[in-house]
Amino acid sequence: MLQFAVQAADIGIWHWDLINNRVNWDARCGQLYGYRDDEALSYEGFLKRISPEDRQRVDDAVQGSLRERTDYMVEMRIMQADGSLRWVMGKGRGFYDGEGRPTSMSGIAMDITERKQTEESLRESEEKFSKAFQAAPSMFLISTLEGRYLDVNETLLSTLHYRRDEIVGSTVQELGIWGDPAERDRQIAILQQKGTIRNLELRLRDRYGRSIIGLVSTVLVTIRGQECLLTLTRDVTEQKKAEQERERWRLQLEAVLESINEGVIISDLEGRILTMNRAALGFHGLEAIRQARQTLLEYHGQFELLDTAGEPVPLEKWPLARALRKEQFVDYEMYVRRKGATHPRPFCYNGTVAHDREGKAMLAVLTMRDISAQKRAELEIVSLNRELAAKAAELEIKATHDALTGLWNHEEIIEILNHELARAERDGSCVSTIMADIDFFKQVNDTYGHMSGDEVLRQTAQKIRSNVRSYDFVGRYGGEEFLLILPECNRTCALSFAERIRSGVDRSLIRTQEADISITISLGVAHSCRDGRLDATTLIKISDAALYEAKRNGRNRVEAALQ
Incomplete structure (x- = not known):
């Protein structure tokens, strides 16, 4: 049962950044695909690890x-460093930007x-069983x-590597088939008491x-x-070896489960x-399962499950309850609040x-991963993106505006004029x-x-700006010169604005730390209309x-130009 459970829980996670064509993976995924921890991999590099028969x-x-824009699931063979092949089931889902272009896949x-x-x-x-049935x-042996052998079958001959004539007529002592000859004497004593022996484990020796x-x-x-x-006599040598191997493997798997950082929960279908x-256990605030084969729901008072909005999750939506309904899910996000x-x-x-x-369904298997660090990183990324947006806006202003006056700078006001003329x-x-x-x-x-x-x-820049319309453009052309662009404004309109600006500047004093300074301003007007572009x-x-x-x-x- 543990073997099936480990198969289900043996999961690696990967992420492919399509923009930079880089594939990242967790440690388990690296083991499955045979990657080194420090190995950078592109999608093409990933494909090269797949058996040529499965690659396309x-x-x-x-x-x-x-x-x-659908999920995929595919079985493939992965080439290992030692030349062997490992079967892997891969599942993936793409993620897209606002324009529907794929940006990543996980x-x-x-x-x-x-x-x-x-x-x-x-x-x-199945093939061997059919042949073995016919061959006993x-x-x-009789x-x-x-202790003299009267007859044997072909299975015994092939198992012990004797010819029929070498066994039939010989004695136990002559052939030494019994690992311990005294075992045969005990066997006869049991027979004399009970009349039969069933499934007594003994050691034999071949030739x-x-x-x-x-x-x-x-x-x-x-x-x-x-x-x-x-x-x-049924040869159970390989069976015993397999049992020993399975036990060794079970102990190793239990050690693996105890050593990994992800939580693993395995239950029966009840x-x-x-x-x-x-x-x-630690994630749920439990020291141990108090009694064998208890349900996780019996520990409800020891912890609480919350959804992403912070609301308690009803029992029927608990991850284990979903798995027991034979739902298969990945990255089901939930919060666990331990008691206290x-x-x-x-x-x-x-x-x-x-x-x-x-x-036939046998076990429900859950794995759970603490994503606290991921959540903190996401918040940091959001904060960083806000800072970057603010910096970008600041740089945009610096690139297009005059630092002293806050007006459009020389290059930008020329660009605006070209745009407005078009x-x-x-x-x-x-x-x-x-x-x-x-x-x-x-x-x-x-x-x-x-x-x-x-x-x-x-x-002066402020006074000029305050005397034109909100959709007019004012730029510092250079030194003490200013260039104004007035869309949808003919010669008469421009002269009116120019006079308003001149008189606004002429009637006011400019206060500085040194003195109140009175200035005047001169203005030249030109226009581009349908009769002369x-x-x-x-x-x-x-x-x-x-x-x-x-x-x-x-x-x-x-002054207005004569056009």
């Missing part, structure tokens, strides 16, 4: 799963080698009470002195008036616990039912530009210093020429 079928299953791997070998052994056994599988363990059954028979022994390893604990711990449960060779050409509207320059700004810097000059630039470079040149004309005509004024 596995790749088709994986690619089909990603295309169809799944489990389960060692089914023993199951496959058992199936093959069963087929071989047990050893038969001997006198004194080469090799030991054979046999289950011996003997009866007294009379042949031609002579009392004889009819002995049937829910009575058969095995619960140390990790599972303040905070619950998150776990992922996997559940299945183990079957015997005839397909849009205006599509919808048949006008775009106007205003080139503005602070009058006698050099004198401000020379008289009050550059810190005051910077403050003049900042406050201009590119950005030409439009800026025309605005700049109009600005120059405003400077030449006395400053603190607005």
